[in-house]
Amino acid sequence: MxxxxxxxxxxxxxxxxxxxxxxxxxxxxxxxxxxxxxxxxxxxxxxxxxxxxxxxxxxxxxxxxxxxxxxxxxxxxxxxxxxxxxxxxxxxxxxxxxxxxxxxxxxxxxxxxxxxxxxxxxxxxxxxxxxxxxxxxxxxxxxxxxxxxxxxxxxxxxxxxxxxxxxxxxxxxxxxxxxxxxxxxxxxxxxxxxxxxxxxxxxxxxxxxxxxxxxxxxxxxxxxxxxxxxxxxxxxxxxxxxxxxNLNNVMRVFTIISITLSIPTLIFSMYGMNFQEGMLGMPFTGHAWGFAIVIVISLLVSVLVTWFLTRSRMFK
The missing domain is CATH 3.30.460.20 (CorA soluble domain-like)
Structure with a gap:
C-alpha cells in the first residue's frame, strides 16, 4: 500500500x-x-x-x-x-x-x-x-x-x-x-x-x-x-x-504406594490356593478365623511400612 x-x-x-x-x-x-x-x-x-x-x-x-x-x-x-x-x-x-x-x-x-x-x-x-x-x-x-x-x-x-x-x-x-x-x-x-x-x-x-x-x-x-x-x-x-x-515428588508417592501394595500381594501370593486346613507350614490354616487374621496382619504390615517410608530420608 x-x-x-x-x-x-x-x-x-x-x-x-x-x-x-x-x-x-x-x-x-x-x-x-x-x-x-x-x-x-x-x-x-x-x-x-x-x-x-x-x-x-x-x-x-x-x-x-x-x-x-x-x-x-x-x-x-x-x-x-x-x-x-x-x-x-x-x-x-x-x-x-x-x-x-x-x-x-x-x-x-x-x-x-x-x-x-x-x-x-x-x-x-x-x-x-x-x-x-x-x-x-x-x-x-x-x-x-x-x-x-x-x-x-x-x-x-x-x-x-x-x-x-x-x-x-x-x-x-x-x-x-x-x-x-x-x-x-x-x-x-x-x-x-x-x-x-x-x-x-x-x-x-x-x-x-x-x-x-x-x-x-x-x-x-x-x-x-x-x-x-x-x-x-x-x-x-x-x-x-x-x-x-515436582516430578520426583510424584514418583516418590507412587513408589511408596507400589511398595505398600506389594506387602499384601506378597502375603496373599504365598497362601494362594493353599489356604486350607491341614496345610503344613502355613500359619492359621487350621484356625476358623485364619483368613481374616492373615488379612489383618497384611494390613498392619502395610500401614507400618507406609509409616516407615514416609519418614525415611530416602523418600524426602
Whole structure:
C-alpha cells in the first residue's frame, strides 16, 4: 500500500501525488508501487526491495542522489492465540526533497506520524523526521520489553505449580525474542552513531539534542533487554529444576504406594490356593478365623511400612 503525506498549515494531510517536502509511505508494497517510486524518484529498485527481506541488516548506504537508512523495528505476530514479538527492517530513503519509508508491514511505529500526534513533526524537516522515527522506534522497544517482563511474571506464577513443558517453552520463546531485540538494538546503535557523522543530512539546531535522546533511549532498551534476558535464562533453569523436582515428588508417592501394595500381594501370593486346613507350614490354616487374621496382619504390615517410608530420608 502506497500513501503520500504532507504537512499543510501545521497539520499532516494525505495527498494524492508526491510533492516537494512530502512523505511517501510504502507498507506491504506491490511490485507496481515499487517500480513507480523507483522511476519517479530515480532510486535503485533493489534498494527499495531491501527492507522486504526480514533478514536485511541495519545499515546506512549513501548513493549519488539519495541516502538509505535501514533499521530494525519491533513488531507483533499472533501465534496460537498469543502475541509474540519479532523485529523487521524499516527503510528510510532521503531524496532531494522527498522522504520515503518502506516496510513489509503496516507498522505501528509510523501510525502516530500519519495521525499527526507527534509533536513538532513536519514532513519538510527530513533530518528531524528521521530522528523522530528512530526515537519512536526506541520507545516501542521499551514498551514491548515491559510487556515481555509482565508476561514472564505471569509465567513465573504458573510455573510454581506446573509440571508441564508448555510454560517452559513459552519462557524459551520470550528468551529468543529478547535475543532478537538485543541484536537489533545494537545494530540500530551503530546506525545512529553513523548518522551523527553523516554530513549529507542537514541537521536543525535542536536535532543534536534529539539525536542524543534517541541514543540514550536505545541504550536503555539494550540494557533492559540484557537484564530481562539474564533473568529469563536463570528463571528457565530454575523452573526446569522445579518441574523435575515436582516430578520426583510424584514418583516418590507412587513408589511408596507400589511398595505398600506389594506387602499384601506378597502375603496373599504365598497362601494362594493353599489356604486350607491341614496345610503344613502355613500359619492359621487350621484356625476358623485364619483368613481374616492373615488379612489383618497384611494390613498392619502395610500401614507400618507406609509409616516407615514416609519418614525415611530416602523418600524426602
Amino acid at each position: 502506497m500513501r503520500t503525506f504532507s504537512t499543510v498549515g501545521g497539520q499532516i494531510e494525505q495527498i494524492e501525488k508526491p510533492a516537494p517536502g512530502s512523505w511517501i509511505c510504502l507498507s506491504e508494497p506491490t511490485d507496481v508501487e515499487l517500480a513507480t517510486v523507483s522511476e519517479a524518484c530515480d532510486i535503485d529498485l533493489a534498494d527499495l526491495r531491501a527492507p522486504l527481506d526480514d533478514e536485511e541488516r541495519s545499515r546506512v548506504d549513501v548513493e549519488d542522489n539519495y541516502t538509505m537508512i535501514i533499521v530494525d523495528i519491533p513488531t507483533v505476530e499472533e501465534r496460537g492465540g498469543r502475541d509474540w514479538y519479532e523485529t523487521i527492517p524499516l527503510s528510510i530513503i532521503i531524496v532531494d526533497d522527498i522522504i520515503i519509508t518502506v516496510c513489509m508491514q503496516d507498522t505501528p511505529v509510523l501510525h502516530p506520524f500519519m495521525e499527526g500526534t507527534i509533536r513538532g513533526f513536519n514532513t519538510f524537516m527530513k533530518s528531524r523526521f528521521i530522528l523522530q522515527i528512530l526515537y519512536r522506534n526506541a520507545t516501542m522497544y521499551l514498551r514491548y520489553l515491559r510487556i515481555i517482563d509482565r508476561e514472564s511474571d505471569k509465567l513465573e506464577l504458573k510455573l510454581r505449580h506446573s509440571m508441564q513443558n508448555r510454560e517452559i517453552l513459552m519462557l524459551l520463546e520470550l528468551s529468543k525474542t529478547l535475543v532478537y531485540f538485543t541484536t537489533s538494538l545494537k545494530s540500530n546503535e551503530i546506525v545512529m552513531e553513523k548518522l551523527n557523522t553523516l554530513s549529507r543530512i542537514r541537521q536543525y539546531p535542536d536535532d543534536q539534542d534529539l539525536l542524543d535522546d534517541v541514543i540514550i533511549e536505545n541504550k536503555q532498551a539494550i540494557e533492559m533487554a540484557n537484564i530481562y534476558s539474564g533473568v529469563l535464562a536463570n528463571m528457565t533453569d530454575a523452573f526446569a529444576s522445579v518441574v523435575s523436582n
